[in-house]
Amino acid sequence: MEENEGRLLQAVGSLGNTAAWTVVNERCNLTAAEFKNVVRSAVSHGFIVLHGSQAKPSLEMTSEGRRELARFRGVEQGGVAGIGSLLIFVALQFELDELCRRWGLTQEYPQITWTGTCEGFPVHVLPAHSAGRVEAAIEMLEYLNAPDTETPGLVVVLGICGGFEEDGVSRGDVINAQVIADLGSRKMRTGPDGDHPEFRIKAFNVDNRLTRIFQSGSFDRNAWAGQAVSEFDFPEGRRPTLRNGGGATLVSVDEVVSTDQWRTDLRAAWPKAWGVEMEAGGVLAACTRKQVPVAVLRGVSDLANPLKADDEWRLRSMRTAVLAFEWALKVLRKAEVG
Incomplete structure (x- = not known):
């Protein structure tokens, strides 16, 4: 199957397997002539059937088209090979x-996720629109319990976090977390020097497939860091580090941590x-109940101290984390082609 046919099937699939000609055309980003040719080819191969009038046709993907789309993606059950379908969670x-x-994400009511492609793979993005473990x-x-939801092969919590400079961050x-230490509850104890919280932390082990990729020789850390420095305007002398392995742990809390004592x-x-x-503690609590694996990839935007980061670092850190995921x-993709 040629590249344009794959793009056509991906576009129709992202719209629920049946969609208007004009909407699919917009998503494929092809010229009118190119789009007509690729539809004609897909119909002749039995991947697509046309419905409606000549003035307002709609496209429906056949079962053969769905099988071909899976082969085109190099995936099992509509997801990324070795991972499955991808759901990205952002707060x-x-x-x-x-x-x-x-990623050119789009959303149409009543969908709650945004859909698009990343490095040729289909992705769905679920936004919480606010911070916090409970909200997440x-x-x-609610997403996993919806009757029409396909269970994700992997949920990736992607965004920003605070780092501890005492650990060289x-x-x-x-940070590609291997453990999320969820601060679900705490008890206040009174002592001679005042009240102190007694933390009650629950540890969640995170899916290790991203960890294995980042640890492999196929992931060029120097090239990734160099691209981040070049594209995201890092200050002179600054270079991002991918912190991966060694029990990399993030604590999931309800409060914005910005005091030295805390x-x-x-x-x-x-x-x-x-x-x-x-957010990761809440996502993992929900996904563990449904037996859905979760990875957590965060860019460090501040050092969890009174000198919180500005918006420039928030955006730079988010972009650097997204670049690592890409x-x-x-x-x-290279492993599939090879």
């Missing part, structure tokens, strides 16, 4: 905006922690 509007810009858990569980670094208490409760974030999919 903040600027994170969603960045993915829309990079509710949004994810810097702004712009990317950060010190968290590090004392979980010494392996490299930073904090606010490079991971490139490794998968």
Whole structure:
């Protein structure tokens, strides 16, 4: 199957397997002549059937077309080979905006996810539109419980986090977490020097498939970091580090951590922690119940101290984390072609 036919089938599939000619044409980003030719070819191969009038035709993908689309993607059951279907979870509007810009995401009512492609693979993006573990858990569980939802092969929590400079973490670094230490509850204890929280942390082990990709020789860390420095205007002398392996841990909290004492208490409760974030604990709580694997990839936008990051670092760190994810999919694509 040629590239344009694959794009056509992906476009129809993203719209529910039946869609108007004009809408599919817009998603394929082809000239009118190219689009007519690829539709004619897809019909002749039995991948697509046409319905409606000549003035307002619609396209329906056949069962053979769905099988061909799976082969074109190099995937099992409509997902990425070795991973399955991808669902990306983001919490903040600027994170969603960045993915829309990079991946050409679109959404049509009543869909709650945004759809598009990343490195040739189909992706769905579920936004929470606000920060917090509880909000993330509710949004994810509602999505997984919806009757028409395809169970994801992998959920990737993608966005920004705070890092602990005591562990050598810097702004712009990317943490691929292997453990999420979920701060679900705590107890206040009174002592001679005042009240202190007693943390009750639940540890979630994160899916390790991204970890294996980042640890492989196929992932060129120097090239990835060089592209980030070049494209995202890193300050002179600054270069992102991909923190992966070694039990990389993020603590999932409900509060924005911006005090030295709070950060010190968290590090004392979980010494392996490299930073904090606010949604992965909720996503993992929901997905664990449904037996859906989760990966967590975060760009460090601040150092969880009183000097919180500005918007420039938030955007730069998000983009650097997204770039790492895109490079991971490139490794998968190369492995499929090879």
